Amino acid sequence: MNEVKLLEMIEKxxxxxxxxxxxxxxxxxxxxxxxxxxENTTLLIFRMLPKDLAVGVFAHxxxxxxxxxxxxxxxxxxxxxxxxxFFDDMIDMIEEMPANLxxxxxxxxxxxxxxxxxxxxxxxxxxxxxxxxxxYVVLKKHMIVGEALAHIRKTGLNKETIYTCYVVNxxxxxxxxxxxxxxxxxxxxxxxSDLMEEDIIYVHTHDDRESVGNLFIKYGFMALPVVxxxxxxxxxxxxxxxxxxxxxxxxxxxxxxxxxAPSEEKYLDASVMSLAxxxxxxxLLLMVGATITGGIITRFEGLLSSVVVLTAFIPMLMxxxxxxxxxxxxxxxxxxxxxxxxFKDKWKVFWKEFRISIISGIIxxxxxxxxxxxxDRVGLSVxxxxxxxxxxxxxxxxxxxSMLPLGAKKLNLDPAIMAGPLITTIVDAITLTVYFTxxxxxxxx
Amino acid sequence: MNEVKLLEMIEKxxxxxxxxxxxxxxxxxxxxxxxxxxENTTLLIFRMLPKDLAVGVFAHxxxxxxxxxxxxxxxxxxxxxxxxxFFDDMIDMIEEMPANLxxxxxxxxxxxxxxxxxxxxxxxxxxxxxxxxxxYVVLKKHMIVGEALAHIRKTGLNKETIYTCYVVNxxxxxxxxxxxxxxxxxxxxxxxSDLMEEDIIYVHTHDDRESVGNLFIKYGFMALPVVxxxxxxxxxxxxxxxxxxxxxxxxxxxxxxxxxAPSEEKYLDASVMSLAxxxxxxxLLLMVGATITGGIITRFEGLLSSVVVLTAFIPMLMxxxxxxxxxxxxxxxxxxxxxxxxFKDKWKVFWKEFRISIISGIIxxxxxxxxxxxxDRVGLSVxxxxxxxxxxxxxxxxxxxSMLPLGAKKLNLDPAIMAGPLITTIVDAITLTVYFTxxxxxxxx
Numbered sequence: 001m002n003e004v005k006l007l008e009m010i011e012k013x014x015x016x017x018x019x020x021x022x023x024x025x026x027x028x029x030x031x032x033x034x035x036x037x038x039e040n041t042t043l044l045i046f047r048m049l050p051k052d053l054a055v056g057v058f059a060h061x062x063x064x065x066x067x068x069x070x071x072x073x074x075x076x077x078x079x080x081x082x083x084x085x086f087f088d089d090m091i092d093m094i095e096e097m098p099a100n101l102x103x104x105x106x107x108x109x110x111x112x113x114x115x116x117x118x119x120x121x122x123x124x125x126x127x128x129x130x131x132x133x134x135x136y137v138v139l140k141k142h143m144i145v146g147e148a149l150a151h152i153r154k155t156g157l158n159k160e161t162i163y164t165c166y167v168v169n170x171x172x173x174x175x176x177x178x179x180x181x182x183x184x185x186x187x188x189x190x191x192x193s194d195l196m197e198e199d200i201i202y203v204h205t206h207d208d209r210e211s212v213g214n215l216f217i218k219y220g221f222m223a224l225p226v227v228x229x230x231x232x233x234x235x236x237x238x239x240x241x242x243x244x245x246x247x248x249x250x251x252x253x254x255x256x257x258x259x260x261a262p263s264e265e266k267y268l269d270a271s272v273m274s275l276a277x278x279x280x281x282x283x284l285l286l287m288v289g290a291t292i293t294g295g296i297i298t299r300f301e302g303l304l305s306s307v308v309v310l311t312a313f314i315p316m317l318m319x320x321x322x323x324x325x326x327x328x329x330x331x332x333x334x335x336x337x338x339x340x341x342x343f344k345d346k347w348k349v350f351w352k353e354f355r356i357s358i359i360s361g362i363i364x365x366x367x368x369x370x371x372x373x374x375x376d377r378v379g380l381s382v383x384x385x386x387x388x389x390x391x392x393x394x395x396x397x398x399x400x401x402s403m404l405p406l407g408a409k410k411l412n413l414d415p416a417i418m419a420g421p422l423i424t425t426i427v428d429a430i431t432l433t434v435y436f437t438x439x440x441x442x443x444x445x
Numbered sequence: 446m447n448e449v450k451l452l453e454m455i456e457k458x459x460x461x462x463x464x465x466x467x468x469x470x471x472x473x474x475x476x477x478x479x480x481x482x483x484e485n486t487t488l489l490i491f492r493m494l495p496k497d498l499a500v501g502v503f504a505h506x507x508x509x510x511x512x513x514x515x516x517x518x519x520x521x522x523x524x525x526x527x528x529x530x531f532f533d534d535m536i537d538m539i540e541e542m543p544a545n546l547x548x549x550x551x552x553x554x555x556x557x558x559x560x561x562x563x564x565x566x567x568x569x570x571x572x573x574x575x576x577x578x579x580x581y582v583v584l585k586k587h588m589i590v591g592e593a594l595a596h597i598r599k600t601g602l603n604k605e606t607i608y609t610c611y612v613v614n615x616x617x618x619x620x621x622x623x624x625x626x627x628x629x630x631x632x633x634x635x636x637x638s639d640l641m642e643e644d645i646i647y648v649h650t651h652d653d654r655e656s657v658g659n660l661f662i663k664y665g666f667m668a669l670p671v672v673x674x675x676x677x678x679x680x681x682x683x684x685x686x687x688x689x690x691x692x693x694x695x696x697x698x699x700x701x702x703x704x705x706a707p708s709e710e711k712y713l714d715a716s717v718m719s720l721a722x723x724x725x726x727x728x729l730l731l732m733v734g735a736t737i738t739g740g741i742i743t744r745f746e747g748l749l750s751s752v753v754v755l756t757a758f759i760p761m762l763m764x765x766x767x768x769x770x771x772x773x774x775x776x777x778x779x780x781x782x783x784x785x786x787x788f789k790d791k792w793k794v795f796w797k798e799f800r801i802s803i804i805s806g807i808i809x810x811x812x813x814x815x816x817x818x819x820x821d822r823v824g825l826s827v828x829x830x831x832x833x834x835x836x837x838x839x840x841x842x843x844x845x846x847s848m849l850p851l852g853a854k855k856l857n858l859d860p861a862i863m864a865g866p867l868i869t870t871i872v873d874a875i876t877l878t879v880y881f882t883x884x885x886x887x888x889x890x
Contacts, residue, residue: 220685240665258775
């Protein structure tokens with residue numbers, strides 16, 4: 001069913017048919033379908049949905065749509081949604097909501113829930129704590145498989161996953177994990193302590209969510225336990241939330257690396273003003289930075305006016321320097337992000353980039369030299385000036401492009417800042433200084 | 446345990462202790478630990494591992510290490526590994542292996558396996574077929590839950606996942622899916638046909654794996670069925686394989702967008718020559734492209750030598766144009782990759798970028814104008830020339846940066862090619878043409 005069809009059916013008041021059709025659809029698709037509709041129509045259809053589907057659909061609404069629904073429904077309806085909503089989805093929702101609606105939600109929660117919500121809202125935005133959920137299956141070491149399965153049957157419906165179960169002691173310290181697969185395949189009277197895996201890989205509430213994502217990729221986990229400072233189990237992170245994190249973290253890096261403030265807004269939904277705000281500050285900063293390069297040109301104005309042909313090679317030298325630096329910084333930034341490279345590899349990276357840049361520089365310079373001599377016919381001195389500058393530029397650009405992201409990492413800055421646009425601005429100034437220096441020497445000016 | 450510790454223990458021949466320690470570790474970590482060791486040592490330790498762990502470790506070895514092990518072990522040992530290895534891991538291995546070892550593997554497979562392997566090797570590299578596995582649980586509609594669970598207990602050990610089970614008819618047409626969660630919670634005598642989900646989201650063997658990744662992100666699936674042209678179930682894709690795909694696809698885009706040939710090699714493992722080969726062709730191409738810009742300068746040499754100060758603003762104008770275009774192209778390329786934007790949105794994108802670029806251009810031009818007048822003191826005409834060029838450049842750069850990726854998509858090219866480096870080269874030429882045109886008019890030259 002698509003939006004046009006749905007609106008047609010609403011027009012004709014074919015509500016029974018609508019309910020039937022929507023009930024067969026995936027909750028994500030129903031949310032996508034209802035999200036663009038106006039407030040009243042959405043609420044009308046939303047109230048028709050079977051209770052279970054309704055909560056799933058609600059969890060996938062945009063925060064605007066969630067807010068307008070929370071605003072319009074009765075306290076009783078809200079309580080039902082809050083009861084059924086997974087805790088991590090509830091936190092996501094609250095984080096995006098205006099204060100008066102947050103109050104309405106807290107008013108409809110009990111004291112225990114309120115305390116938990118307040119605790120969760122305190123986790124830093126990019127931390128493991130901010131994406132974990134509290135609906136998981138807890139088992140005890142002394143249980144046997146039959147008991148464990150009975151426990152899962154009784155409580156499993158409200159858990160975000162039952163496929164990985166967590167064994168904790170009386171102090172909630174994590175002692176082991178056991179998969180539903182092993183429970184189902186094992187004998188009824190096997191003890192959990194004999195079945196559980198004790199070498200557990202876990203994360204802390206304040207760990208960075210990007211590094212949590214890398215753990216999921218490395219090990220292919222379905223869920224990962226999260227413990228607090230006292231090593232007590234406080235939540236779990238499931239793979240479906242990590243899929244979003246991995247996508248968002250990459251998108252964020254793409255944006256920062258293209259000199260934009262990162263934003264989670266979808267491009268087509270974002271307003272022109274918010275997109276402009278994302279972009280202008282960096283453009284301004286880099287524009288001002290580029291005036292340094294202009295200053296260098298001004299300083300060598302005499303040189304340029306006596307050998308005007310030198311100006312013609314400035315764009316090519318600047319672009320090649322920028323591109324060379326951009327290649328290196330991109331590989332290093334990405335390597336750092338996915339955990340393939342770390343600060344301790346700095347000398348390995350330096351040496352590698354040095355050799356690559358020598359090879360690249362010589363090839364580029366040779367091609368350029370031939371072109372200068374045979375096609376441009378600018379004479380030996382100018383050809384040599386341009387070609388030597390090319391080699392030095394490529395080498396410096398690659399070294400700067402690879403070292404700055406590593407330096408940023410060391411200083412706990414986001415390495416993605418040290419990407420193409422900033423590297424280009426820095427390399428431009430260096431390129432021109434090198435160019436004019438060679439020109440002064442080789443052209444005897 | 447780390448490598449140094451392990452080598453120490455090997456030196457002291459503490460094999461029992463080694464076996465004990467490794468048996469407690471995650472298979473991924475054991476593979477990471479053994480992978481850098483020399484052939485003989487790896488084989489020595491590998492043969493000590495408990496059979497189950499050994500196969501898991503083998504699956505995570507690098508293809509070089511896998512090849513050397515396949516080369517060294519007996520046919521009997523190989524048969525055991527092949528029997529236990531998941532089919533998708535086997536295909537991954539074979540794809541990277543020298544022909545003589547592939548022969549050794551095929552020799553140790555039965556006819557049915559050989560046919561399957563040959564069929565799987567034919568799927569395109571980036572297709573759903575190339576990442577799917579054939580070890581999944583098949584159920585029949587008429588079974589009851591008790592029978593289904595018994596079936597899973599009997600066959601589940603060798604399946605890649607048992608958490609999603611697939612209901613097919615006699616022609617292997619997919620009729621429904623049912624989760625282990627529902628099976629465990631349901632009554633023993635519920636019929637599978639009453640429990641199964643019939644509105645199934647599935648993919649085709651030849652679908653692009655990037656779009657499959659987007660489906661996983663959108664729906665949070667644990668596994669997705671893959672059907673052939675006749676809609677017969679031929680495999681499933683599990684979330685752990687998709688995690689790798691999502692990471693690799695983003696890395697590939699980062700590389701292409703930084704003007705490099707994409708490569709799956711790890712940076713630190715890659716040789717200097719292979720990294721240089723990844724980078725030099727694009728650098729050469731862009732260098733040659735940039736000479737067009739040089740040609741434009743040559744054409745306006747007269748203008749430049751009579752108003753030398755104009756040269757000083759060339760780097761700033763080029764950089765700002767490049768940065769503006771880069772911002773737009775990055776957002777559009779990423780939006781296309783994650784399925785947020787499609788070709789049909791072209792006019793929406795055009796109109797959005799046009800308005801953003803007008804706002805950005807005016808802000809940048811105003812700041813620049815004030816700076817030109819108050820700090821650089823270059824006079825009104827030059828200030829106006831530079832500022833007007835800035836506005837036009839930003840607008841054109843953003844329109845070109847946003848439209849070229851959409852055009853590439855339409856032509857079935859990879860939109861990531863239309864990123865910063867290429868956009869910069871194109872925008873540079875336009876910027877300078879605009880600049881010199883304004884200069885001619887405003888300075889009356």
